[in-house]
Amino acid sequence: MTAYLIRRVLQSILVVFISAVASYVLLSFAPGGPLSGLRQIQQSGRFRITEEDIARIRASFELDLNLPVRFGRWLIGVPRGPLVIGGKEYFAEMVVGCRRPVEAEVTNSRGVVEIVTVGCKEDVLLKDLVGRRTSRGVLLGDFGLSWRLLRDRPVSDLIESRIPKTLQLIGLETLLSLIIGIPLGIYSAVRQYSRFDYIFTTLAFMGSAMPSFFFGLLFILLFSILPKNAGLAYIPAGLSESVRNYTIPLIGEVIAGSFKDRALHMILPVAVLTILNVAGWSRYIRASMLDVLRQDYVRTARAKGLGQKMVILKHALRNALIPFITIVVFTIPGLFSGAIITESIFAWPGMGRLYILALGDYDYPVAMALFFILSVLTVIATLLRDVLYTIADPRIRLH
C-alpha cells in the first residue's frame, strides 16, 4: 500500500505538471489579452500610445518573454537573471524574449490579411530580468499578480476572498445532498415499483432534467418576489448577505450581516443545488442498490435469516456505494470550483463566478491559478477514490 501510494503520488505530480504546461500553453495562444485594442488607441490623436509605451506594457505583463521562460517564472519563479556561480554570471547574454517585435501584414493562404511577427528589433536578455518583479512560483503558493480583476494585486487575495463563500455554499449543499440523497435512493430501490418509487423516480428525473438557472429563477419568483409583493414571508432573492436591516413577516427584523441574515440568504442557492444533486445522486444510488439487491449473496443473507436492516445497510449498501464513491470524491474539486450558474443567478460571490470573470476578462494569471489548483484537487480526489475503494470493498487490493 505504501509503495503504491508513493508511486501514485509521483504519477500525480507528473500529471499536474503536464496539465499545467498544457493549460499554460493553451491560454498563451488564446486570443485577446492586455494588448488587444492598443493598436486602435495607437492611432487616436488625444490618447496616443507610442511604440515605447507598448514595449513597456508588454514587459509589465511578461509578454515580451518566450513562452518557456514565462512558464518557468510562473511555475517556480526562475529565471530571475543570469546564473551566478561563485560570483560569476553565466548565460547573461542569452536571449529570452523580444522587447520590440517587427510586425508585418501578410496575406495568408486563405487570402486573409493578418499581422504576424516576422522578427525582433530589440531582444530581451537574461540579464535584463534582474530586478523585474516576479512571483515565487505557483509551486510555492505564489500565483502572481492579477492582470485585470484585481489589477496588479495578488491572485491569492482574489481566491481567498471567494473561497469561504464557496465552501459554505457547496459544503452545505453537498452535505444535505448526501443526507437526503442516499436514504432516498436506498428506500426507492428497496420499495421498487411502489407508489413512492414511481413518484420519486418521476421527481428525480425532472430534477435531473431541469437546468439550474430554471430552478434558480423559479425559486426567486416563487419564494422571494411573489410572496414579498403579497406581503407574505419571503426569502431574500440573492447576495450572501444584506446591506440594510429588513423585516420579514413571521420572522421579524433581520439585522444585516447577522447569522440569521446570512442563513436566510443561503436558503435559495443551497436549495437549488441540493435538489439538483439529490435528483442525480439518489437515482444513482437507487440503480446501484437494485443491482446489488439482485446478487446471490444478498439472497443468501436473507435466506440465512438476517433482518432487512442488516441486509440493506451492511451487505447491500456497502457494495452499492463503491461506484458512488467516484461521484462523491469528485465533489472535492467542486468544493473549490463552485457552481457557476447558481452563483450567477443568486449573485453569490463564489469561485464559480471568478472562473467566468477570469476567462472573460483575459485575466490569465487568475485563470491559470484556478486551473492549477483544480488539477491538483482532481488528482488528490482520484487518489482518495482509490483508497476509499479498498475501505468499501476489502477484496480490492492496491499494489
Add this chain to the structure above:
Amino acid sequence: MLRNRLFFVMGLLVVASMILSACGTPAPVATEAPAVEQPVATEAPVPTEAPVTPTSFTTPHPILGDLKVRQALSYCTNKADLIKSVYPLVNEETQANLIMNTFIPTSHWAYAGDENVTIYPFDAAKGAALLDEAGWTLAEGASFRTNAAGDELALKFTTTSAAFRQTWAAIWEAQMAECGVRVVRLHAPASWWFGDTTGIARRDYELGAFAWVGQADPGGQTLYACDQIPLPENGWVGQNAMGWCNELASTNIKLANNTLIKDERIAAYTIVQQEFTKDIPSIPLFNRTETFAAAADLSGFQPVPGQEYYNYNIQDWEKAGSDTIVIGFTQEPASLFTLVEDAFVANIAYQIVRPAQEVHLNYDFKATLVKDLPTIENGGTTNNDVEVAEGTKVMDADGNVVDLAAGVFVMNAAGEKVEFTGGTITMKQMVSRFDLIDGLKWEDGTPVTGADLELGKKISCDPESGATSFITCDKTASTEFSDNGYTQTWIPGVQDPLYFLPVWAIFPAHQLGDLAAKDWATDPRVAETPLSYGPYKLVEWVKGEKLVFAANENWVGTPAKSPNLVIQIITPESAEALLLGGEIDILDSTSLAGLSETLAAAEAEGKIKTFVEAGGTWEHIDIQLFTR
C-alpha cells in the same frame, strides 16, 4: 531527498526550455523583413507627411456615387421605426429624441440646428421619385428597380451579427424594399468587420453599419477630412472609409478641431454638418439609449446626456426612510488607481471619493473643483507667439511630439503648415492657469494644495507608475505649482481645443509623497482605499461583495444627504430581481442592456423609476462612394 530531486528536474527543464527558446527566437532585423507572404508594413501606421495621390478607389461607385440615390436612401429610411424595433418599450418622446440628423446629437453644443442642415424626413414617395430620376425604375409587377441596362438596384449591406443590429437591419431592409431597393444583408463577425486589416479598415463594403461614440468634444477630423481617407497608398491610415472628400467640409472640420475659440468651432462644425447632410456620405440613424433604474423612493438621481459619470451629483441622492443607498455593479472595479485602470465602474467608484475637476452636463463643460475653466475668452489661457529654434520640443503638424529639426512640418503662428528649414520659426504656445476652489480638504482634514497636484503630475509622468500613455506629459513644456493651483505651459504647436480642461490629478502628497512610483499600482492605499476629498470616504472594500462608503465630514461641497453608500457587486442575471426585491436601489447602464418588460411593468406599478437617455453612441450607415 525527493523534493531535491524534483527541484533538480524542474531546474533542468527550465534551463532546457531557455536554450530551446533562445534557439527559436527570430534574429534581430536590421533593415528588411524576412521573406514572407506579401509583407505590407513593418511598423504601426502613422499619418503621412505628404498628400497621397490615390491610384485606387478613384472610380465613383456606379450606384452610390449618384447623389440622388443617396438622397433616396435617406428619404426611404424611417428612423422612427428603426428605433421602435430595438427600443419598443421606450416612450415616443424619448424615441423621437434619439433620432440623429447629422454626426452630432441634437442636444450637443456643436449641433448646427435643424434649420441649418438638410433633414431627410421619412418620405418613401419622394425617395421613389429620386430613384426614378436617377434612372432606377420599377417595372410593372417587379419588386425591385432596374436601370436601362436591366441591372437590378441591389446593394450589399454589411454590419455585425449582434442581435441589436440584426433587428433594425431587418426593418431597414424592408424599408428599402418598399422603395424598390434590394438590400443584401451580410452580418459579419465583429472581429472581421472591425479588424485591423479587414472590413471597415479596408473599405470592404458598399453600405456599412456600425456606431461611433460621441463625446463632449465632437472631434471628427479623422472621419471627415480629405487627407484621412484610407488607401493602400497611405498604408490605410485614416478613418474616412467612405472616401468622402468635400474641400469645404474638410477645411472646416480641421478648423473645428484645431481652433481654440468656441464660437469659431461652432461655426466650422455648422458648415461641416451642412455639407455632410448635403452630400450624404453616411446616413446618421439614431443614438443608442442608456438605461438606468432606481428605487421609487430615491431622489436626486438624475443622469444627464453627455455626462459620462452619472454620480456627478451623488451628494444630492437620498433614499426615503433609509440611511444607506445601494448601487448595484455587475462588474467589480479592478483597482481604484485610475491611472492604470480606466474601466467605467472603476471611475464611478473613484469619483465618489475623488470627484472630477469638471463635468460635461449636456455635452458642455463646467468647472467643479477648479474655480474656472481657463479659456482664451475669459483670459485664463493665453496663446502666445513664440520664437522656436532647432532642437526645441514641439508638436508637429500631425500631432507628434518631436524635436524641431530641418524637414519637420509644423503649424506656424499664422496657422499654416510649413516645413522647418532652420533658424527660428514663430509658433503658438498656450499657457493656462488652474486654481483649485477654496477649502478643498482631504478626509483627514489636511488641505488639498499644489503639492498634491505636483504629485499628480509626477506620478502621471513616471513610466514606473504603470500609466499607459504619456502624451500629456510629452506635450507639457513646464508646470509651475503654487499653493492652490498651477500654471500649465504647453510645448509650442499644441493647440488642443480642450486646452481648458484640468490637466493633473490630485493625489495626497502628505500620505503618498514618499511612495515610489513603481509601488503605486500595488499599494492598497492607492488601489483599494484612496483618501477622499469628495462627498464620501471609502470605509471598506470586501472583495467580490461590496464597497462601503460613509459621508465625508471634510467635504467642501454640499454635505451628502445619505450618510452611507454601498456599491454592491451583483451579477447581470440577478440585477433586476435584486432591484425589485429592494436589495439595491440603483442599476446603471452597464448593468441594464435596455428597458425590459419587467422594469417597465414595475415602473407602471410605481415600484421603481427608469431613466432612458440618449447615449453618446450612435448608429449610422456609411456609404462607400468609390470602388477599387
